[in-house]
Amino acid sequence: MTSPNGSTTNLSADPAAIRRSFDHTWATLSPIGRDRVSGGYNRFPFTAVDLSLREWFTAEATKRGLDVEVDRNGNQWAWWGTPTSGAVATGSHLDSVPGGGAFDGPLGVVSSFLALDALRAAGVTPVRPLVIINFFEEEGSRFGLACLGSRLMTGQTNPDTARALTDNDGISLADAADAAGIRAQDMGHDADALAKIGVFVELHVEQGKNLVDQNASVGVASAIWPHGRWRFTFTGEGNHAGTTALVDRRDPMLPFATTILAARSIAETHDAVSTFGRVRVDPNGTNAIPARVDAWLDTRAADEASVSGVVRDLSAEASAAGTAHGVEVEVSQESWTPVIDFHRPLRDRLVATLDTAGISAPVLPTGAGHDAGILSNAVPTAMLFVRNPTGVSHSPREYAEEVDCVDGVIALAAVLTDLLTSPAETVTAGQ
Ligand code: HGY
Ligand code: MN
Ligand code: MN
Numbered sequence: 001m002t003s004p005n006g007s008t009t010n011l012s013a014d015p016a017a018i019r020r021s022f023d024h025t026w027a028t029l030s031p032i033g034r035d036r037v038s039g040g041y042n043r044f045p046f047t048a049v050d051l052s053l054r055e056w057f058t059a060e061a062t063k064r065g066l067d068v069e070v071d072r073n074g075n076q077w078a079w080w081g082t083p084t085s086g087a088v089a090t091g092s093h094l095d096s097v098p099g100g101g102a103f104d105g106p107l108g109v110v111s112s113f114l115a116l117d118a119l120r121a122a123g124v125t126p127v128r129p130l131v132i133i134n135f136f137e138e139e140g141s142r143f144g145l146a147c148l149g150s151r152l153m154t155g156q157t158n159p160d161t162a163r164a165l166t167d168n169d170g171i172s173l174a175d176a177a178d179a180a181g182i183r184a185q186d187m188g189h190d191a192d193a194l195a196k197i198g199v200f201v202e203l204h205v206e207q208g209k210n211l212v213d214q215n216a217s218v219g220v221a222s223a224i225w226p227h228g229r230w231r232f233t234f235t236g237e238g239n240h241a242g243t244t245a246l247v248d249r250r251d252p253m254l255p256f257a258t259t260i261l262a263a264r265s266i267a268e269t270h271d272a273v274s275t276f277g278r279v280r281v282d283p284n285g286t287n288a289i290p291a292r293v294d295a296w297l298d299t300r301a302a303d304e305a306s307v308s309g310v311v312r313d314l315s316a317e318a319s320a321a322g323t324a325h326g327v328e329v330e331v332s333q334e335s336w337t338p339v340i341d342f343h344r345p346l347r348d349r350l351v352a353t354l355d356t357a358g359i360s361a362p363v364l365p366t367g368a369g370h371d372a373g374i375l376s377n378a379v380p381t382a383m384l385f386v387r388n389p390t391g392v393s394h395s396p397r398e399y400a401e402e403v404d405c406v407d408g409v410i411a412l413a414a415v416l417t418d419l420l421t422s423p424a425e426t427v428t429a430g431q
Contacts, residue, residue, distance in 0.1 A: 040099030040396035046180035081129025086198030093138035101398025126420035155189030202372035209391035221383035224340035227300035238291030255321035272301035
């Protein structure tokens with residue numbers, strides 16, 4: 001294979017060997033955090049499951065002779081070569097949404113280790129180090145803010161705000177991190193860590209069906225849709241479900257019900273998607289009219305104006321419904337990610353490298369957020385997608401065909417080979 005820079009590398013990846021190694025590696029990871037009944041995954045940061053995931057990551061790295069370190073924010077780094085500036089970084093995350101699928105995140109981490117194996121089998125001699133990163137709390141499932149590990153590292157989240165984030169049991173990130181051995185007081189912008197990264201490439205299962213529609217096993221990301229999370233709080237009056245006349249009620253569930261239905265119709269008008277997937281009812285008793293309802297809106301669209309339009313119109317609708325029922329409504333933004341356009345020269349380089357390797361990879365946008373998107377504010381980043389036959393994600397039904405996963409490893413290995421054997425100026429500038 002001849003890379004765009006003209007260096008030839010016989011990345012004679014052996015699909016059968018990769019498949020065997022994939023099966024073995026996947027089998028060691030799969031049981032961790034898996035619900036025996038639903039088959040879904042509950043992998044949340046700074047929990048016993050997370051500790052097992054971190055131990056798995058360290059074991060995979062150690063058996064490959066990689067040096068593992070944990071950065072000030074709790075992200076794990078596995079180094080092939082001496083940590084210096086301008087390294088080629090890859091990896092993804094191991095945490096999940098509640099009841100999530102097996103591939104979202106872990107496919108990128110497993111593929112990174114196997115791509116490293118393929119490079120070594122092909123005798124690739126890197127001119128710079130490779131590092132595999134496991135970012136923590138990418139899903140924001142425990143503390144409510146997605147891509148927390150990469151946001152902290154790049155300074156996109158105030159560390160004091162982050163440390164005060166709490167989970168459903170009221171445990172703060174600071175306390176959970178300290179209990180897990182990560183010094184919460186050290187969390188924050190990590191210029192030293194960022195300086196070590198010349199370029200970051202993340203492989204991820206596609207969360208959609210573009211690759212199915214284009215009959216391709218691997219794709220390259222062009223952009224991430226702007227998206228965010230808003231908390232809608234409906235405050236009424238708790239009371240007895242059996243003795244309170246309808247006219248005397250200030251039931252927050254009613255304006256919330258109006259708001260859920262409006263979220264769908266308003267999303268349609270703005271050509272967006274909106275979801276209320278998480279609700280907290282206080283006191284959540286069958287025979288008690290709720291005092292308060294907290295609900296989280298996740299809304300996304302191809303452009304930022306559409307997302308803002310959804311939030312603006314839905315907030316107005318929620319307030320009007322609240323007034324009609326004597327319920328106070330408060331809307332607060334909890335996270336926001338502007339549109340991410342991936343580094344064009346690097347993206348085109350990946351497409352060219354894959355083409356040279358005989359892999360025709362379409363370029364496609366995604367509505368899903370990723371650490372690569374957050375990091376793109378600080379270093380050139382790119383993403384590879386692996387075909388998802390059903391497009392389903394954030395569900396136990398999420399899966400990818402093994403043959404496509406092997407293609408993903410081969411594609412990642414080809415891309416890493418090019419980036420690891422190219423002159424520095426072509427990598428850090430992504431030229
Ligand atoms: O929510 C997302 O888009 C990502 O899976 N964290
Ligand atoms: Mn996800
Ligand atoms: Mn993910």
